[in-house]
Amino acid sequence: MTAPHTIAVLGLGRMGAAIATRLADHDWDVVGWTRSGRSAGALQATGDPRDAVAKADLVLLALFDGRACREVLDHVHGALRAGAVVLNISTIAPAEAAGLARWLGPSYVHAPVLGSVPAVAGGDLRILAAADQGAFDRARPVLEALGTVRRVEDAATAAALKLVANHSLAGAVLALRDSLRQADALELPRAQVLDVLELGQLGGLVARKRAFLSGEPATAAAQFTIGALAKDMALLAAASNTPLRGAADLAGAPDADIALAATVPAVDEAVLEPLRAYIRGHATGDPAHFRDAFLPSAHIEGIRDGAFVSWALEEYCALFHGRPAPDEPARSRRIDAIDVHGTVATASMTLWHGADTFTDIFLLVHVDGGWRIANKAYHRR
Numbered sequence: 001m002t003a004p005h006t007i008a009v010l011g012l013g014r015m016g017a018a019i020a021t022r023l024a025d026h027d028w029d030v031v032g033w034t035r036s037g038r039s040a041g042a043l044q045a046t047g048d049p050r051d052a053v054a055k056a057d058l059v060l061l062a063l064f065d066g067r068a069c070r071e072v073l074d075h076v077h078g079a080l081r082a083g084a085v086v087l088n089i090s091t092i093a094p095a096e097a098a099g100l101a102r103w104l105g106p107s108y109v110h111a112p113v114l115g116s117v118p119a120v121a122g123g124d125l126r127i128l129a130a131a132d133q134g135a136f137d138r139a140r141p142v143l144e145a146l147g148t149v150r151r152v153e154d155a156a157t158a159a160a161l162k163l164v165a166n167h168s169l170a171g172a173v174l175a176l177r178d179s180l181r182q183a184d185a186l187e188l189p190r191a192q193v194l195d196v197l198e199l200g201q202l203g204g205l206v207a208r209k210r211a212f213l214s215g216e217p218a219t220a221a222a223q224f225t226i227g228a229l230a231k232d233m234a235l236l237a238a239a240s241n242t243p244l245r246g247a248a249d250l251a252g253a254p255d256a257d258i259a260l261a262a263t264v265p266a267v268d269e270a271v272l273e274p275l276r277a278y279i280r281g282h283a284t285g286d287p288a289h290f291r292d293a294f295l296p297s298a299h300i301e302g303i304r305d306g307a308f309v310s311w312a313l314e315e316y317c318a319l320f321h322g323r324p325a326p327d328e329p330a331r332s333r334r335i336d337a338i339d340v341h342g343t344v345a346t347a348s349m350t351l352w353h354g355a356d357t358f359t360d361i362f363l364l365v366h367v368d369g370g371w372r373i374a375n376k377a378y379h380r381r
């Protein structure tokens with residue numbers, strides 16, 4: 001096994017700059033290149049990636065996505081040294097990773113990483129490496145300088161595993177956002193809430209991202225961006241063809257740290273108003289609240305006694321007589337979910353009414369300056 005002497009790092013963004021710096025600190029001869037031409041600290045950088053790879057026996061890619069990998073490799077391919085290993089740590093689609101592995105053959109190491117900039121600096125990345133034995137042996141000293149390596153059978157599997165790992169990160173960020181929204185609705189002090197969340201399942205994330213979550217003016221640079229995580233969730237959804245709950249919720253500036261997605265305010269109060277009017281209609285039995293909640297053209301639809309019914313709004317209102325149900329104190333209702341897309345929204349609600357539990361699904365529209373329910377479908381059990 002011959003360890004590489006000269007390493008070209010293509011892409012000096014957050015990860016590439018940190019990786020190049022760590023490898024240089026470990027006495028490798030590192031030359032960097034990045035599209036924008038910026039440099040990374042004291043690192044030796046060149047304006048032409050072909051110059052960088054011409055000197056290198058290992059070429060490390062730390063690029064944003066599969067398209068960037070393909071474009072950069074197309075450009076430098078003819079300048080690669082015979083026998084040079086191409087080590088790609090970028091998070092890309094399984095099919096893209098498989099395509100690069102086919103194209104570059106036994107010199108390609110696909111090695112997506114778990115962990116961010118601090119993990120690079122500490123050599124604590126978790127690396128999922130797929131490669132032929134020869135290329136793996138040559139890349140191993142570099143990989144081990146960056147973290148702990150786990151072999152994976154092929155590039156597509158490594159890429160898929162990385163996307164699944166990031167899905168759990170997206171889930172954690174969105175779970176944290178939900179906790180913060182509930183805490184805000186209860187008017188709990190943010191610092192106290194974060195202290196307590198640090199003790200629980202999301203403690204690691206809260207501790208690492210405390211500065212962002214506290215709403216302090218951004219002192220730290222983003223380490224992993226909302227845009228990159230949203231890119232990964234789009235890749236996962238496209239690869240799996242399976243609905244990815246919440247991925248569309250990764251709202252916020254694409255260049256902001258992922259933690260800021262957890263601090264995005266709850267949906268505009270205005271969209272909740274017709275749902276609250278609907279709840280008031282049930283609580284009081286006063287149909288005026290339903291007329292506030294729904295558009296006059298709305299229909300209320302579902303299966304009743306085994307048959308499909310579709311009531312016009314006034315037929316529905318006629319079921320209510322201005323008095324609460326006798327068992328109203330024992331009834332309860334909960335808004336479960338709401339998804340807003342510009343001028344339309346969907347919402348769901350659970351209503352516990354005596355022996356019946358209803359699931360209501362609403363379609364809402366923003367019309368004449370306010371939100372109204374355009375239609376409701378329900379399931380009764």
Ligand SMILES: NC(=O)c1ccc[n+]([C@@H]2O[C@H](COP(=O)([O-])OP(=O)(O)OC[C@H]3O[C@@H](n4cnc5c(N)ncnc54)[C@H](OP(=O)(O)O)[C@@H]3O)[C@@H](O)[C@H]2O)c1
Pocket residue numbers: 010011012013014015016034035036037038062063064065067068071072089090091092113114115116117223224225228
């Ligand atoms: N940051 C993390 O915590 C983290 C953790 C694990 C994995 N990753 C993955 O690692 C990769 C790099 O992440 P990062 O956070 O370092 O991203 P980043 O800071 O946005 O850097 C992206 C790099 O890709 C380059 N690039 C983008 N589009 C390009 C194109 N079309 N052609 C050539 N170069 C292009 C950028 O060049 P310029 O900026 O110079 O234009 C920059 O060097 C991504 O796949 C990301 O998902 C990131």
